[in-house]
Amino acid sequence: MRHLRFTLRASALVGLTALTAGQAQASPSFPETVANTLGTNELPRCTVCHSSPSGGFGTATTRFAEYLQSRGLRAGSTDSLGQALAAAEAERHDSDGDGQADVEALAAGEDPNGTVDVPPLEPGCQATLAPSRPPHGCWVALLAAGALGSTLRRRVTRLRRWRRPA
């Protein structure tokens, strides 16, 4: 019993830690800084610098991000981003070697890494197989799995009743 009490207290502690977890206090908004510095209205995608569509510390791994870091970019510092962009403009750096400078590509709403213009990656089951098709069957699959689980549960319950001595 003492063990159980201890366990329940630990559960409460874990729950409290998880529930008090707040929102990320990540870097200030770099996309806005890029747009303001280059005088564009369109915010660049996070994947211009990050491997993750949501960005985040430790995921700035693209060629363009590597270049900016080599020119002094530091996480959390919009000043250092401005300076690194100024260096990119002065050097006419071209991360993807396509003849168009990185800052020009950004100003044109393109990806300086040479990323092909494809629809952005969208997490979640609303994703579709093709734009013309209806929403993909991910939810259908989950519902089917739920129905199957429910069936299995009923069968388990029936089995238990059957095995229970009268």
Add this chain to the structure above:
Amino acid sequence: MNATRWVALATTLLLVLLTSEAQAYSWMNRHGYAGCGTCHTDPSGGSLLTQYGRAQSSLLLSTRYGTREEAAEPAPASAQLFGLTELPAQLLVGGWLRGGRIWNVVDGSLVDQRFLFMRADVGAHVTLGRFSGAATLGYAPASSAAQTEWAQVTRNEGGNAVSREHWLGLRPGEGFLLRVGRLNVPFGLRNAEHTAWVRAETRTDLNQHQQHGAALAVESGALRSEAMIILGNYQIGPDLYRERGGAGYVEWTFLPRQSVGLSVLMTHAGASPTTGRETLRRLFGAFSRNAIGKRLAVLAEADVLAVTTPRDPIRLGAVAFLQADYEPLRGLHVIMTTEHRRRADAESELEWAAWGGVAWFFLPHFDVRADAVRRWEGAAPSSMTYLVQLHGYL
């Protein structure tokens, strides 16, 4: 490469070459468990624990207070739902709750600190004769999107529902399990550190990079293996980002608690999430799980990455991971890790990271862990990450 990195590389190679005993799956193989299906519902490890696994978790993993080890019985609270109610033997239920706090320091400046909501999932597994099925469902707040978005079911601006695994299985014979659904990709070590380069670069972590497909797991004597046909992750879109192909591993336990294995993965996607280009990924890896005595376990993995795009015929990268887990007292683990990486998708030099950490399984189904991670990544200044986390699982 400076002298420090050469020393680290030499130490890594020396440790690999001098390690004489091998032990399977993470550090649990120090207790003689080469296979994973005895304790886990996933035959390659991870996911829900079986009843036997729950008992072993209590007996072998956590610190025991004032009890002679030989006479110990599993703690009553290690039963399902803490033993509060009895469930049918065919039904396993579980849950995971993991939270923590992270501090990232770059060039001596604290640039990022936040609470982490790592995992809040529930899961269930049902067995009916030769058939089985399992699913997990959880919640991920916006703050953890970068580490959960590939497993999202919903697509909200804020928090989202996630389902890491859901599958149906058939056991056609002893030692075989055929599964279809969203599965952990069978490749390399199934280590818990999902941000380790061997997991992140290969996209084979347990956190979010499961794939939909069909897999056959085989366990026979000293050999265990799993092969998977990858049909794509249907929890991301559009379709051109979905990787299709195959993956698999084979592991041989050539002596008690000594294992070596090989992995391979080949996938094709219409667009890479980082470059948007059509990409063919081929990964080839080797791994080992070694135990030296009862207190030290050593895990090692090295993978070569070959990436082909219409623009680059082939670009080669590599990742390596070496981890020593020392357990001076039952339930208390001192974990030292070194990592190396040369990325295939960027012009990068050899990068290096070192981890030091302590994990304490202070109760059955509860552990607390603290890590310090130093990374030297290409042109970026070196960074230091401090992480503390508390983990509970039903």
